[in-house]
Amino acid sequence: MPEYRTVTCILCPNACQLDVHFDKDKKEITKLENARCTRGMKYAMEEIFNPKRSVMTVVPIESKLWKVTSVLTVEPVPKDKIFEVYNEIKKMRLKAPVKRGDVLIHNVCNLGVDVIITRSVKE
Ligand code: SF4
Secondary structure (H helix, E strand, C coil): CEEEEEEECCCCCCCCEEEEEEECCCCEEEEEECCCCCHHHHHHHHHHHCCEECCEEEEEEECCCCCEEEEEECCCEEHHHHHHHHHHHHCCCEECCECCCCEEECCHHHCCCCEEECCCECC
16 A cells, blocks of 8 residues: 655754655555665665664673763664663663673674673773
């Protein structure tokens, strides 16, 4: 069944407002308007049929100065897996010292993506 959505491409600062006509059953884009370059089609395909987002949050840490530190998935994960990823991260507890870039969870939820620490805490 034909559908229509407006999607903002975030691949470059132009932020084109893509008008996307698509068929969900056939998983195809039937018409794309307002893309200033060809990357818009790839972005629209992914955003319509397999949207992904990075997960950023905080994890409790035992330290002298901080109660939490920040973490991030190194790549975006499928939107429908975000709560599973949050639930895995919620189980974690840290103890200083930790370094920015340390892996908190390897291959979270078997998605092939690591969760890393984004703020060092020395003590
Ligand atoms: S469609 Fe091309 S020009 Fe427009 S925001 Fe995306 S990457 Fe940039």
